[in-house]
Amino acid sequence: MYEVDHIQPHTRISTLYGSPQKWLSLYSTLSHSSLVVFDLLGQDPVGVLKTYAIIKECIQPNGAAILLDNFDDPEAESQCSQYLRIGRQSQL
Numbered sequence: 001m002y003e004v005d006h007i008q009p010h011t012r013i014s015t016l017y018g019s020p021q022k023w024l025s026l027y028s029t030l031s032h033s034s035l036v037v038f039d040l041l042g043q044d045p046v047g048v049l050k051t052y053a054i055i056k057e058c059i060q061p062n063g064a065a066i067l068l069d070n071f072d073d074p075e076a077e078s079q080c081s082q083y084l085r086i087g088r089q090s091q092l
Contacts, residue, residue, distance in 0.1 A: 019047030026054055034063025052079045 007020055016024065022043060029036050038055070040048050055065045056079075069076055077083045 019043045019050065022047070022051065023054060026051065027058075030054075030058040034058075034060045036064075037066045037068065039068045048075070 007016070007024060013021065013024065026036065026038060038051070040051060043051060059065050067076060
C-alpha cells in the first residue's frame with residue numbers, strides 16, 4: 001500500500017485538505033488502474049510537484065495520465081513525456 005504524510009488509518013477523509021485529499025484519491029485510483037485523469041486544483045506548488053512524482057512513480061509502462069489544466073504552466077510541460085495543448089478559439 002502507499003504511504004502519505006499526515007494520513008493514518010484513523011484519519012477521516014473529511015478532515016483532509018488540498019493536496020493530501022488529492023493524493024489519497026489519486027492513490028485510490030492508481031491502486032485499481034494505470035490510467036488516470038487528474039487536475040491540480042487546490043494544490044500549492046510543493047503539492048503539485050509531489051503529485052507529478054506520484055504519477056511518474058505509479059504509472060506503469062502501459063499506463064497513461066491526462067492532466068486537465070487551464071493555465072499556461074511551463075512546469076506541466078516539462079513534467080510530461082508528451083504534451084498536447086488544446087485551446088479554445090476566442091470569438092470576436
